Amino acid sequence: METIHLTASQQKEVERQLDLYMTGAQEVIPPEELRTKIAKSVATGMPLKIKLGLDPSAPDVHLGHTVVLNKLRQFQETGHIVQLLIGDFTGKIGDPTGKSTARKQLTDEEVQHNAKTYFEQFGKVLDKEKVELHYNSKWLKELNLEDVIELAGKITVARLMERDDFEERIAMQKPISLHEFFYPLMQGYDSVVLESDIELGGTDQHFNVLMGRHFQERYKKEKQVVILMPLLEGLDGVEKMSKSKHNYIGIDENPNDMYGKTMSLPDSLMKKYIHLATDLELEDKKRLVKDLETGALHPRDAKMFLGKTIVRMYHGEEAAEAAEQQFKRVFQQNSLPEDIATVHWKGDQTTPIIDLLVTLELLPSKSEARRMIQNGGVKINGEKAENIHADIQVLPQMTIQVGKRKFVRLTVSE
Amino acid sequence: METIHLTASQQKEVERQLDLYMTGAQEVIPPEELRTKIAKSVATGMPLKIKLGLDPSAPDVHLGHTVVLNKLRQFQETGHIVQLLIGDFTGKIGDPTGKSTARKQLTDEEVQHNAKTYFEQFGKVLDKEKVELHYNSKWLKELNLEDVIELAGKITVARLMERDDFEERIAMQKPISLHEFFYPLMQGYDSVVLESDIELGGTDQHFNVLMGRHFQERYKKEKQVVILMPLLEGLDGVEKMSKSKHNYIGIDENPNDMYGKTMSLPDSLMKKYIHLATDLELEDKKRLVKDLETGALHPRDAKMFLGKTIVRMYHGEEAAEAAEQQFKRVFQQNSLPEDIATVHWKGDQTTPIIDLLVTLELLPSKSEARRMIQNGGVKINGEKAENIHADIQVLPQMTIQVGKRKFVRLTVSE
Numbered sequence: 001m002e003t004i005h006l007t008a009s010q011q012k013e014v015e016r017q018l019d020l021y022m023t024g025a026q027e028v029i030p031p032e033e034l035r036t037k038i039a040k041s042v043a044t045g046m047p048l049k050i051k052l053g054l055d056p057s058a059p060d061v062h063l064g065h066t067v068v069l070n071k072l073r074q075f076q077e078t079g080h081i082v083q084l085l086i087g088d089f090t091g092k093i094g095d096p097t098g099k100s101t102a103r104k105q106l107t108d109e110e111v112q113h114n115a116k117t118y119f120e121q122f123g124k125v126l127d128k129e130k131v132e133l134h135y136n137s138k139w140l141k142e143l144n145l146e147d148v149i150e151l152a153g154k155i156t157v158a159r160l161m162e163r164d165d166f167e168e169r170i171a172m173q174k175p176i177s178l179h180e181f182f183y184p185l186m187q188g189y190d191s192v193v194l195e196s197d198i199e200l201g202g203t204d205q206h207f208n209v210l211m212g213r214h215f216q217e218r219y220k221k222e223k224q225v226v227i228l229m230p231l232l233e234g235l236d237g238v239e240k241m242s243k244s245k246h247n248y249i250g251i252d253e254n255p256n257d258m259y260g261k262t263m264s265l266p267d268s269l270m271k272k273y274i275h276l277a278t279d280l281e282l283e284d285k286k287r288l289v290k291d292l293e294t295g296a297l298h299p300r301d302a303k304m305f306l307g308k309t310i311v312r313m314y315h316g317e318e319a320a321e322a323a324e325q326q327f328k329r330v331f332q333q334n335s336l337p338e339d340i341a342t343v344h345w346k347g348d349q350t351t352p353i354i355d356l357l358v359t360l361e362l363l364p365s366k367s368e369a370r371r372m373i374q375n376g377g378v379k380i381n382g383e384k385a386e387n388i389h390a391d392i393q394v395l396p397q398m399t400i401q402v403g404k405r406k407f408v409r410l411t412v413s414e
Numbered sequence: 415m416e417t418i419h420l421t422a423s424q425q426k427e428v429e430r431q432l433d434l435y436m437t438g439a440q441e442v443i444p445p446e447e448l449r450t451k452i453a454k455s456v457a458t459g460m461p462l463k464i465k466l467g468l469d470p471s472a473p474d475v476h477l478g479h480t481v482v483l484n485k486l487r488q489f490q491e492t493g494h495i496v497q498l499l500i501g502d503f504t505g506k507i508g509d510p511t512g513k514s515t516a517r518k519q520l521t522d523e524e525v526q527h528n529a530k531t532y533f534e535q536f537g538k539v540l541d542k543e544k545v546e547l548h549y550n551s552k553w554l555k556e557l558n559l560e561d562v563i564e565l566a567g568k569i570t571v572a573r574l575m576e577r578d579d580f581e582e583r584i585a586m587q588k589p590i591s592l593h594e595f596f597y598p599l600m601q602g603y604d605s606v607v608l609e610s611d612i613e614l615g616g617t618d619q620h621f622n623v624l625m626g627r628h629f630q631e632r633y634k635k636e637k638q639v640v641i642l643m644p645l646l647e648g649l650d651g652v653e654k655m656s657k658s659k660h661n662y663i664g665i666d667e668n669p670n671d672m673y674g675k676t677m678s679l680p681d682s683l684m685k686k687y688i689h690l691a692t693d694l695e696l697e698d699k700k701r702l703v704k705d706l707e708t709g710a711l712h713p714r715d716a717k718m719f720l721g722k723t724i725v726r727m728y729h730g731e732e733a734a735e736a737a738e739q740q741f742k743r744v745f746q747q748n749s750l751p752e753d754i755a756t757v758h759w760k761g762d763q764t765t766p767i768i769d770l771l772v773t774l775e776l777l778p779s780k781s782e783a784r785r786m787i788q789n790g791g792v793k794i795n796g797e798k799a800e801n802i803h804a805d806i807q808v809l810p811q812m813t814i815q816v817g818k819r820k821f822v823r824l825t826v827s828e
Contacts, residue, residue, distance in 0.1 A: 089559075145503075145557040145596075152593035157571070158584075160592065170572075178574065178599075179566035181592065182559075 004039045014039045020074050020282050021227065024275040026203050029210070029226040037197050037225060041080070049132075050075045051083040051196035051212070051224070053187060056091040056114045057106060061121040062248040063310070064232045064241030067276045068200045069125040071229055075198075082131045083194050084122070086115045089137040090183060111135075124251055124314050125279070139193050140186060151185055154218035160184065163207040184208050188215035196224045203228045232276055236396055236412065237266035246349055246393060255311045259323035260381055262307035264397030267299040270306065278309045330382030345394050345410045353378070353390045362402040377403050418453045428453045434488050434696050435641065438689040440617050443624065443640040451611050451639060455494070463546075464489045465497040465610035465626070465638070467601060470505040470520065470528045475535040476662040477724070478646045478655030481690045482614045483539040485643055489612075490544045497608050498536070500529045503551040504597060525549075538665055538728050539693070553607050554600060565599055568632035574598065577621040598622050602629035610638045617642045646690055650810055650826065651680035660763055660807060669725045673737035674795050676721035678811030681713040684720065692723050744796030759808050759824045767792070767804045776816040791817050 006014065017038045021028075028034055041048050052068055072082050091106040091114075106114070119133060143151070160181050161167060169176055184207065191199060191212030201209040206228055213223045231240045234247025241248045249261045265273065271289050278285070288305070291297035304324065312320035347359060357369040357378065370388045372378055378385040379401040380392060396412045420428065431452045435442075442448055455462050466482055486496050505520040505528075520528070533547060557565070574595050575581060583590055598621065605613060605626030615623040620642055627637045645654045648661025655662045663675045679687065685703050688694070694702070702719070705711035718738065726734035761773060771783040771792065784802045786792055792799040793815040794806060810826045 092560075140559050143559040145554055145562055148559055148562050149593045149596055152596065153591050155592050156589040157575075157592055157595070158587075158589060161571075173572075175570040175572060177567050178569050178571055178595065179563045181571070182563055182566065185592075186559075 004036070004043050006039060006043055010039075010042050013042050017042075017078055020078075021071070023282060023285075024071065024229070025227050026230040027206075027226075027228040029213075029228070033223070034198070034225045034227075048075070048080040048197040049083050049195065050080055051085055051191060051194055051199040053085045053087055053190065053199070053201070053208075054115075054118055056086050056088050056111045056118075060243055060250065061118070061252070062241055062243065062250045063273075063277050064234070064248065066125055066251065067229045067232050068202065069122060070276060070279060071200055071227065073125055073127070073279060076127050076130045080130075082126060083134055083196060084119070084131055085134045085136060085190055085194065086111070086118070087187075087190075088115065088135045089140040090186065092137060121251055134190075134194060136186065136190050136193075140189070151189060151215075154215060155185065159214075184211045185215075188212050191224055192216050192219045192221060195221060197222070198225045198227060200227050200229060202231050204231060230272070230276065232272065233269060235261060235264055237269055246395070249310070251314050255315045255319040255323040256326055256383075258311050258314065259307040259320075259327055261395070262310055263303055263327065264395060265303065265306075267303070270299060270302050273306055274302075278306065279313055280309065340399065340407045340409050343408045343410055345412050347394070349412070350391050350393050353380075353385055353392050354388060356392050356394070356400070357402065360400065360408060362400065362406055362408065372402060418450070418457050420453060420457055424453075424456050427456050431456075431492055434492075435485070437696060437699075438485065438643070439641050440644040441620075441640075441642040443627070443642070447637070448612070448639045448641075462489070462494040462611040463497050463609065464494055465499055465605060465608055465613040467499045467501055467604065467613070467615070467622075468529075468532055470500050470502050470525045470532075474657055474664065475532070475666070476655055476657065476664045477687075477691050478648070478662065480539055480665065481643045481646050482616065483536060484690065484693060485614055485641065487539055487541070487693060490541050494544075496540060496545045497548055497610060498533070498545055499548045499550060499604055499608065500525070500532070501601075501604075502529070502549045503554040504600065506551060535665060548604075548608060550600065550604050550607075554603070565603060565629075568629060569599065569602075573628075598625045599629075602626050605638055606630050606633045606635060609635060611636070612639045612641060614641050614643060616645050618645060644686070644690065646686065647683060649675060649678055651683055660809075663724070665728050669729045669733040669737040670740055670797070672725050672728065673721040673734075673741055675809070676724055677717055677741065678809060679717065679720075680810075681717070684713060684716050687720055688716075692720065693727055694723065741796075744793075754813065754821045754823050757822045757824055759826050761808070763826070764805050764807050767794075767799060767806050768802060770806050770808070770814070771816065774814065774822060776814065776820055776822065786816060 014035065018031075018035055021034065021038075022031065037048055040046070050072060052072060076082055088106075088111040091111050092108070115133070115135070119128070119131075122128075122131075161170060163184065166176055166180075187208045188211030192215050195216075196212060199209050199212050209226045209228065213226060216223050233239065234241035234245060235249070236245070236247045239245045239247055249258055253261070262273075270292055274280070274285050274288050280288070288297065288302065292299065292302050304327070307327070308320045308324050311323045315323075343360060345360075347355075351359075353373065354366050354369045357363045357372070358366055363369040363372055369378075373385050373388045376384055376386075379399075381399055382401070394410060394412055396410065398410045399407060400410070401407050428449065432445075432449055435448065435452075436445065451462055454460070464486060466486060490496055502520075502525040505525050506522070529547070529549070533542070533545075536542075536545075575584060577598065580590055580594075601622045602625030606629050609630075610626060613623050613626050623640045623642065627640060630637050647653065648655035648659060649663070650659070650661045653659045653661055663672055667675075676687075684706055688699050688702050692699070702711065702716065706713065706716050718741070721741070722734045722738050725737045729737075757774060759774075761770075765773075767787065768780050768783045771777045771786070772780055777783040777786055783792075787799050787802045790798055790800075793813075795813055796815070808824060808826055810824065812824045813821060814824070815821050
């Protein structure tokens with residue numbers, strides 16, 4: 001291993017970056033190589049290349065996705081280069097067995113459209129000027145059978161079987177189609193081509209992201225460091241944030257929804273959201289978390305600051321201020337009593353507003369419910385309901401007000 | 415399943431072919447499909463396509479290889495088409511891990527040369543006019559990653575693991591490199607491209623040959639029937655005939671060696687050799703075997719007929735006659751006494767002639783042995799030994815004569 005000579009201030013800069021990148025990460029593999037890479041970059045002035053792979057099939061970006069983006073932004077702020085890798089090759093071939101509906105075949109236009117959407121949405125977190133956009137079809141479509149056999153010769157079947165979902169399916173005697181082995185191979189090969197220094201991923205990407213390290217070594221390149229970020233729980237406080245679970249905060253949502261949803265988060269998630277879902281300076285994050293722990297900061301105040309920060313990140317200062325004012329007006333100053341009954345909602349997650357009001361026994365009949373809405377007497381999360389045909393997405397912490405005195409707050413089953 | 419209408423004589427022809435092809439085969443998968451294919455061919459006059467895959471790395475052809483060739487010739491005689499498939503793609507890529515010395519990378523020239531050698535040697539058994547020569551690099555080198563993933567999507571990992579040697583290595587925790595899974599895939603894909611009706615192979619090819627059936631079905635083609643031929647034991651009567659075991663009869667050997675080696679076969683192998691290593695008519699084979707079983711034919715006479723037949727196949731009638739005469743002259747009429755001592759040889763399989771004579775105590779010293787050879791007094795299998803530096807390949811049933819009266823016949827340890 002080569003020795004890198006650093007001045008005292010350079011040494012300090014290495015430690016600063018190391019602390020910055022490691023804070024919030026679930027796992028860094030291996031930390032000593034991360035230090036070496038940073039040291040080399042500080043010594044030579046050469047930026048590091050940080051890869052993030054993206055599946056082009058689902059471009060709806062929510063706060064869960066921003067965990068890695070916020071980490072990437074930290075790298076950008078120090079001058080490193082982000083490599084966004086659109087897995088368009090995989091998207092275009094789909095699932096040859098036709099069994100997985102998740103992996104349906106996309107056209108060139110769909111891939112392009114989705115990539116553009118990603119890039120636009122990511123641009124709200126990342127500095128687009130310091131992003132390289134790569135499409136892996138560029139090199140993967142050039143591989144012929146001989147190349148594929150060379151690639152496959154660099155990994156064993158046993159190693160691939162270690163992936164959790166493969167291991168599980170073998171134990172359950174569920175079939176694994178041979179082509180499924182290629183996805184980790186391709187992800188690894190992408191890192192060989194891109195000569196990435198670091199690859200980011202969620203903890204659920206543990207196996208796939210390590211493939212880059214494996215194949216870079218087998219192709220005699222410098223091995224990338226892997227940074228695994230925790231998965232962010234959604235509004236329910238339990239499940240991973242995802243669109244299909246209806247527990248997400250989308251980065252395209254309007255300021256009031258964004259703020260309101262943030263306020264509905266359980267207190268226990270505050271620390272995690274501060275570290276993973278905001279663009280605050282590391283020392284501000286640390287101070288906030290410490291104040292929460294010591295009780296110097298009330299959880300509700302922390303949550304309001306978090307809500308305002310998140311709205312500011314995606315809609316700007318002014319919108320953040322307005323959302324906070326709106327929240328204060330509706331929820332604090334006027335509408336909500338201090339102690340409000342909590343009702344556990346066991347029905348469908350999406351329910352017609354009329355059914356919701358009657359089932360919750362806030363109104364005695366559907367016709368009464370209809371009339372009350374038409375008279376402007378029903379508020380959902382402080383917003384007047386206007387459409388008697390509306391379907392309501394029932395979210396935890398949602399408040400419903402009927403007339404002046406009836407309030408409920410909902411909790412939702414898993 | 416479609417119904418095929420046949421006249422009585424066509425029906426008889428179907429049964430004749432079925433009996434012909436099945437006799438001597440170890441396994442036909444499945445026999446009822448073989449009957450259907452023959453019936454279709456008889457009804458329509460369309461020949462069947464019979465595939466044999468060849469590894470281009472080892473072009474030394476011996477009788478062990480001719481087991482499948484003799485079966486192919488039976489198909490040719492009825493008018494069917496033989497597809498010789500040279501696996502040059504595999505030969506050219508070698509083993510990407512570099513671990514297997516058996517699978518070393520061949521140049522285009524080597525592949526061409528080996529294929530030509532095969533074709534010439536095979537021409538001694540097959541009718542070259544009714545052979546199609548195919549090189550699988552033609553289609554395999556055209557496959558790109560997308561095609562490979564499509565192919566791999568048509569088989570499961572579990573199915574591939576069923577191959578005996580994979581299963582064994584998994585049990586022994588020995589690594590399997592992923593590229594090894596491609597060889598059966600390629601062999602199967604060859605059958606898809608060639609639209610083979612039948613594929614021949616040795617019983618050791620059971621798994622690979624079935625791949626053709628598997629992939630033809632998955633690519634919506636008519637499935638090939640698989641005919642597995644038994645492996646032929648060599649001169650020792652126990653091990654599979656192979657060059658490395660020094661127990662083979664090469665089809666390029668001179669008539670006298672060919673005849674003599676055949677005579678050294680254990681009696682127990684007569685039936686098998688008659689069925690698998692000759693071009694006799696099926697009814698003649700059956701009669702010979704029956705006569706051997708009833709004792710109407712002496713094993714030695716059967717063996718002489720077998721020897722003559724084999725020499726005739728590779729060198730013609732005249733050479734066969736001459737080899738028989740030579741054998742009779744040396745071994746029967748003059749040289750060999752009726753009861754000759756048998757000595758078990760425990761030394762190296764290849765031994766300098768001088769050492770052989772002294773170790774067997776046929777001569778008291780190396781100098782005596784040297785002199786006796788120079789005087790023309792030593793015969794190996796009835797042939798005068800002339801070179802005192804010769805290395806002798808010790809084979810079972812080999813006879814050594816020193817002077818007029820000393821004889822030994824050797825048996826050899828496993």
